[in-house]
Amino acid sequence: MSQGNAEIKEIAAQEYKWGFVSPIDSEVIPKGLSEDVIHLISAKKQEPDWMLEWRLKSYRAWKEMKEPTWANVHYPAIDYQNMVYYAGPKQKKEGLKSLDEVDPEIRKTFDKLGISLDEQKRLSGVAVDAIIDSVSVATTFQSQLKELGIIFCSISEAIREYPELIKKYLGSVVPPKDNFFAALNAAVFSDGSFCYIPKGVRCPMELSTYFRINAAETGQFERTLIIAEEGAYVSYLEGCTAPMRDINQLHAAVVELVALDNAQIKYSTVQNWYPGDKNGIGGIYNFVTKRGLCKGVNSKISWTQVETGSAITWKYPSCILKGDNSVGEFYSVALANNYQQADTGTKMIHVGKNTRSTIVSKGISAGHGQNTYRGLVKILQGATGARNYSQCDSLLMSDTSGAHTFPYLEVNEPTAQMEHEATTSKISDDQLFYCKQRGISAEDAVGMIVNGFCKQVFKELPMEFAVEAQKLLSISLEGSVG
Amino acid sequence: MIEIKNLHASIGDKEILRGITLKVNKGETHAIMGPNGSGKSTLANVLAGREAFTVTQGEIQYEGQNLLLMPPEERAARGIFLAFQYPVEIPGVTNNYFLKTALNSIRRFKKETELDAMSFLKLIKEKAQLVEMDPAMLSRGVNEGFSGGEKKRNEILQMALLEPKLGLLDETDSGLDIDALQIVSKGVNALRNKERAFIVVTHYQRLLNYIQPDYVHVLANGRIVRSGGKELALELEQRGYGWIEEEAKAAV
Numbered sequence: 001m002s003q004g005n006a007e008i009k010e011i012a013a014q015e016y017k018w019g020f021v022s023p024i025d026s027e028v029i030p031k032g033l034s035e036d037v038i039h040l041i042s043a044k045k046q047e048p049d050w051m052l053e054w055r056l057k058s059y060r061a062w063k064e065m066k067e068p069t070w071a072n073v074h075y076p077a078i079d080y081q082n083m084v085y086y087a088g089p090k091q092k093k094e095g096l097k098s099l100d101e102v103d104p105e106i107r108k109t110f111d112k113l114g115i116s117l118d119e120q121k122r123l124s125g126v127a128v129d130a131i132i133d134s135v136s137v138a139t140t141f142q143s144q145l146k147e148l149g150i151i152f153c154s155i156s157e158a159i160r161e162y163p164e165l166i167k168k169y170l171g172s173v174v175p176p177k178d179n180f181f182a183a184l185n186a187a188v189f190s191d192g193s194f195c196y197i198p199k200g201v202r203c204p205m206e207l208s209t210y211f212r213i214n215a216a217e218t219g220q221f222e223r224t225l226i227i228a229e230e231g232a233y234v235s236y237l238e239g240c241t242a243p244m245r246d247i248n249q250l251h252a253a254v255v256e257l258v259a260l261d262n263a264q265i266k267y268s269t270v271q272n273w274y275p276g277d278k279n280g281i282g283g284i285y286n287f288v289t290k291r292g293l294c295k296g297v298n299s300k301i302s303w304t305q306v307e308t309g310s311a312i313t314w315k316y317p318s319c320i321l322k323g324d325n326s327v328g329e330f331y332s333v334a335l336a337n338n339y340q341q342a343d344t345g346t347k348m349i350h351v352g353k354n355t356r357s358t359i360v361s362k363g364i365s366a367g368h369g370q371n372t373y374r375g376l377v378k379i380l381q382g383a384t385g386a387r388n389y390s391q392c393d394s395l396l397m398s399d400t401s402g403a404h405t406f407p408y409l410e411v412n413e414p415t416a417q418m419e420h421e422a423t424t425s426k427i428s429d430d431q432l433f434y435c436k437q438r439g440i441s442a443e444d445a446v447g448m449i450v451n452g453f454c455k456q457v458f459k460e461l462p463m464e465f466a467v468e469a470q471k472l473l474s475i476s477l478e479g480s481v482g
Numbered sequence: 483m484i485e486i487k488n489l490h491a492s493i494g495d496k497e498i499l500r501g502i503t504l505k506v507n508k509g510e511t512h513a514i515m516g517p518n519g520s521g522k523s524t525l526a527n528v529l530a531g532r533e534a535f536t537v538t539q540g541e542i543q544y545e546g547q548n549l550l551l552m553p554p555e556e557r558a559a560r561g562i563f564l565a566f567q568y569p570v571e572i573p574g575v576t577n578n579y580f581l582k583t584a585l586n587s588i589r590r591f592k593k594e595t596e597l598d599a600m601s602f603l604k605l606i607k608e609k610a611q612l613v614e615m616d617p618a619m620l621s622r623g624v625n626e627g628f629s630g631g632e633k634k635r636n637e638i639l640q641m642a643l644l645e646p647k648l649g650l651l652d653e654t655d656s657g658l659d660i661d662a663l664q665i666v667s668k669g670v671n672a673l674r675n676k677e678r679a680f681i682v683v684t685h686y687q688r689l690l691n692y693i694q695p696d697y698v699h700v701l702a703n704g705r706i707v708r709s710g711g712k713e714l715a716l717e718l719e720q721r722g723y724g725w726i727e728e729e730a731k732a733a734v
Contacts, residue, residue, distance in 0.1 A: 429534070434570040437530050438584035438640065439558035439591065448583060452574030452623065 016274055017475070019244030022109040024132065026215050028087040033080055035059065038187055041086050045156045048163060058176035058186030065180045071343040072372040072404055073312050075248070075285065083250060085188045087215035088135030102138050106130075113241060115210050127152055129193045129209045133218055136191045141205065151196040152207050155223050158194035165196060169227055173256035173293045173320070181287040181314075185254040189223035192253070197232035197263075206235050206462055213242035213249060213273070213284070222253035228263035230296065235266040237465060240309070242274040246282040248311060253288045261296030261323065266304070268461050269317075270469055273309035275476075278367070280339025283311025290317035291347075294326035294355075302329040303346065304460040306469040308476040311340060316374065318347035321355035321383075328357040331457040333469070335476055336369030336401065345375035345406075350386040350416070359390040362454050365401035366477055372404040379416040387417045394424040395453050397477070425453075447474035483508045483545060483679050484529075484648060490539035491528045498524045500704035501540070508647070509676040513690055513715060514683045516701035517723040522683045523567060525701070526652040529681070530564035531557050544648075558584075559591035561647030565637040565654050572624040577636065580624045581606060581643055588644060609642045613669040631662035638669040649673065649680045655689035667692030687719035702730045 038059055042052040089106055110117050110130055117138045127141035136154030145152050159166050176186035193209040213220050228234055257265050276283025292301035303317035319328030330346035348357035363371040377388045394403035405422055427449050435445035451470050458466045484506050491499040498521045506512050514522045528535050531554035542549040586596040610617055613635045625633050634654055641649055655663055670693050698714040699706045707730040
C-alpha cells in the first residue's frame, strides 16, 4: 500500500457528528403496514376523504408490485411489516400559533444541527420547514412569504388548506404506480414541504426543508411538491441527518417539481443521512424518486445534489423537458465510503423542441464504497434540435472501492446533438507530496483535492451551502482501506 | 545551514545515492550537475522528504536538527522549498486557493497570524509581477493546462511567496525556451540574499549563466566525484561528462 493511501485512510476515521438522539416525547404507532395503518395516518393528519382514498389506492397497487433489483446495490430483504410508519413529536398544543410555541427540546435539536428556527437569527434569508420523523414541527417566514402570494408549508397543511392545488398536481409528475418505492410513499407518505410560487414572482429567499429522523425503527416517507407558475423563480434546499443506530432505517421520498412557462426551479440537496459505521452496520436506506416537469416553454429545472450519507442511495432526480426550449440540469457529487453503496444519476427526457440538458456527475469512492452512475438521456421523436452534454467523473480513493458508470442513450431524433465525457482518476502520491512540500498537511491536501474535483458541482449550490458541502465532504472521507 | 553526511538512499531495491557528503552555508548557491541517472534529482527529492525514497545510511542536519525525522510538510514549514522538475496539476483547486492554504499552513506552524483574503491577494499580485505572470493565471487550477514554461514560472512564484531559507531547484531549466529561462532566472536571482541558500540541480551549464553558483558539484553514480567553482561547469560544457565518469570508475 502506498504512503498516500495510508494517509487518506487515516484522515478519515472521523465520526458522524449528527448521530445524537433527542429526548423528544414521541407518539409512535405500532409496527406494520395495513389499510388500518393508512386510515390511522390519514386520520392523524386530519386529511379529507379523497386523500385517504388516494393513499389506499396506492397501497393496493404497491401490494401487487415487486421491489426493483436492477440497481447495483446489495442489501438484505427489507421486512415492510417490521417497521413503524408514523412517529411524531407530541406537540404541547394543537396547531402552533407562533414559532415561540415550538417545544424547547425540538428547538434544541435543530440548534444542535445548526438550523435556527428563530426568525430573529435570520441567516442569509433562508426560510425553513423543519420535519422530525413524520411531522413538520415548524415553518419559518410563512407570513412574509404569504404577502407575495408564496405558499410555503408542510404538505400535510397544504392538503387541508389548498386541496385544489394538491388535487391538480400531487402525483402528476410521479404517479403513485411509477415504481415500487413511489407507490409505498404514496400510501404512507408522512410529511414534506409544499411550495407554490405564483405567476411572475421571484421568491426572495431560499426555501428549505430540514429532515431529521429521530425515532427508532421508523421509516420516513417524505413527500415534497413544488410548483412554479409562469415566470416564477424559486431556489429550494433540503438537508437531512439521522441518529447513529445499528439497525437500518428506510427513507423513501417522492419529490415532484412543476415549472410552467418561463419558470425556473433550482433544487439543491445536501444529503447526510447516517451512513452506517465503518464496518457497514446500520445506516439509512435512501430510496428516492425525484422528478421535475418542465411543462412550459423556456422553463428550467436544475437539480444539484451532494450525497455523502446513507448506507444505500437509490436516486435519480430527473427532468421531463416537455416545453419547447426548456432546460434540465443535473449536478451531482456522490460519496461512497466504508461500505456505503450509491446508485445514482438522472434521466433527461427530451420531448419539446430545442430542449437542452446538462449532466455533471462526480463520484467519489473510498474504503469499500461502491459508487454507480446510472443515467438515461432520451430524445423523443419530434424533439428537434435537442442537445445533451454529459460528464461523469470518478475519483477512486482506495484499491477496494469501485466506480461504475452506466450511461444509457435513446435517441429517436436525427437532429439531436449528444456529448458524453467520462474520466476515472485517483489522488496520486505525487499530488499529495506536492501539497505537503508546500507545507500543507495530508489531511488538508486530500480535502482540497477532493473539493477541487467537485468544484463544478459546488459552484451550482447557493454560496453558504457550498461552504457547508465542502466541510461535509472533508469530514465524510472516512477510513479508506487501501 | 544544511550538512549532509554519507547519505545513502534507494528506491525499492535500487540504491541511487551512495554516500553523499555536502555542506551548504546560508547565502551560498551550490549547483549539482551530472549525467542522467547520476542521482541529482534524487538528492533534491530526498532533502524535501519524498516518501518514495528510503534513506538507508547517513544523516542530514538542517539548522542543527535531524532533518530525516521531519515529515515533508514540516521541512516545508521550516523553510525548505523544492521547485519541482514536473510540477503537479491539481484540477479544480485555484492557484490562489492553493497558495493561500500553503502560506497560511506555514504561518500557522511558525505561530504567525494567518493572512486574510485581501492581504493575501495584494501580496500574491506583487509576487506575480516578479515572474511576469498574468494575474489571470492565479484564478486557474493549479498547473491545470499550463505550458511547461508556465508551470516552472509558477514554481518560482510559489518560492517567492513562501520565502524559504533553502531553495532546491530540480532541473528548473528543462523544457524552457530562452525567454522563459531568463524570466525564471531573474525570479530566482531576486530571491538570492545572504541569508538564503540554494541547491540548483541541472544537467546543463546553460542555466548557470543566469544563476551563477558559488560552488559546483558533479554527481556520478550516486557520489560527488568532483567539486569546484563555477569554472567547473564551463569545463563540463566543453568536455561533457564522459571523462568525469571515466575518472570516477578508475577511482573505484
